[in-house]
Amino acid sequence: MIVEIIIAALILLGGFFCLVAGLGVLRLPDVLIRMHASTKAGTLGSGLILVAVAVYFADTATITRAAATILFLLITTPVAAHLIGRAAFRSGVPLWKTSMEPGVEEKLRR
Amino acid sequence: MTDLDILGTAVDISFVMLMLGVAFAFVRLIKGPSLPDRIVALDMMTILIVSFCGLYAIMADDTAFVDVAIVLALVGFLATVALARYVERRNGGNFPRPPATIPKPEDKP
Numbered sequence: 001m002i003v004e005i006i007i008a009a010l011i012l013l014g015g016f017f018c019l020v021a022g023l024g025v026l027r028l029p030d031v032l033i034r035m036h037a038s039t040k041a042g043t044l045g046s047g048l049i050l051v052a053v054a055v056y057f058a059d060t061a062t063i064t065r066a067a068a069t070i071l072f073l074l075i076t077t078p079v080a081a082h083l084i085g086r087a088a089f090r091s092g093v094p095l096w097k098t099s100m101e102p103g104v105e106e107k108l109r110r
Numbered sequence: 111m112t113d114l115d116i117l118g119t120a121v122d123i124s125f126v127m128l129m130l131g132v133a134f135a136f137v138r139l140i141k142g143p144s145l146p147d148r149i150v151a152l153d154m155m156t157i158l159i160v161s162f163c164g165l166y167a168i169m170a171d172d173t174a175f176v177d178v179a180i181v182l183a184l185v186g187f188l189a190t191v192a193l194a195r196y197v198e199r200r201n202g203g204n205f206p207r208p209p210a211t212i213p214k215p216e217d218k219p
Contacts, residue, residue, distance in 0.1 A: 008120035011165065015124030018158050022131025025138045025154055031146045034138070038154035045131075046161040049124070050179070053164045057173055065176045066164075069183060073157070076187040080153055083194035088146035091197055 003055065010052035017045030030096035031088045039081040043073055121169050128165065132158050149193045156186030 024037025047070045054066035089095075132155055139151035160179045167175035 004117050007168075008116050011117075011120045011124045011168070014161060015127035015165075018131040018161055019127040020131075021154060021158070022134035025151055026134040031144065031150060034147065035150050038135075038150055038157070042154050042157040045128075046157050046164070049161040049164040050176075053167055053176060056168050062173045062176060065173075065180060069160070069176065069180050072180070072183050072187075073160070076183070077157070080187055080190040080194070083191055084146055084149055084153070084197075087194045087198040088144070091146070091200070093144045093146055 007052050007056050010048050010055065014045045014048035014052065017041050017048065021045060031093050032085055033096065035081050035085055039077050043077050046070075046073055117168075121165060124165055125162075125169075128158060128162055132162075145197055149190065149197065152193070153186065153190045156182060156189070160186070 021041035050066045054063045135151045135155045142148040163175045163179035
């Protein structure tokens with residue numbers, strides 16, 4: 001009973017954070033700020049739901065696989081966000097209220 | 111005592127919220143003004159479908175969907191890296207035009 005309540009709370013929190021991530025990607029004004037929403041809230045929601053999976057099944061194989069998935073998401077999501085942000089900044093998408101020092105164009109040119 | 115199914119109700123509510131998140135990301139995927147917006151939306155849809163696989167593993171009482179989640183996370187990361195490299199290589203890697211909020215340097219000849 002207690003375990004069931006814990007799993008339900010984890011699942012509801014994870015679903016809530018996934019909903020917040022979707023809302024952020026839809027409503028925020030800029031590529032970099034949207035990436036902020038999708039990366040952090042999305043990873044937190046997925047991690048909570050995978051923790052709920054590990055608690056629900058509670059055998060060694062499933063716990064290992066859920067932990068591996070969480071670890072993989074925690075490693076790869078910042079790398080992917082960094083790559084997208086770098087590509088977006090260098091390809092010159094319009095930014096919202098970012099102030100850059102003059103001459104950054106020459107410094108970033110390879 | 112009561113026959114209220116706490117876990118089933120929580121799984122149903124969480125499915126609804128998750129699918130709303132995927133739908134919002136899909137709207138951004140359709141109307142994203144630039145290509146990096148669409149890549150961000152695709153990346154987040156992949157992450158949300160990973161958690162969908164976790165929820166479905168709980169609902170169907172089957173651990174095989176956790177493997178599906180691992181493979182989906184891998185493939186989604188590779189797709190995001192490939193698309194980001196494509197965006198960066200598309201115009202030679204240097205500013206084709208200045209970003210919209212860069213102030214014009216006034217001592218330009």
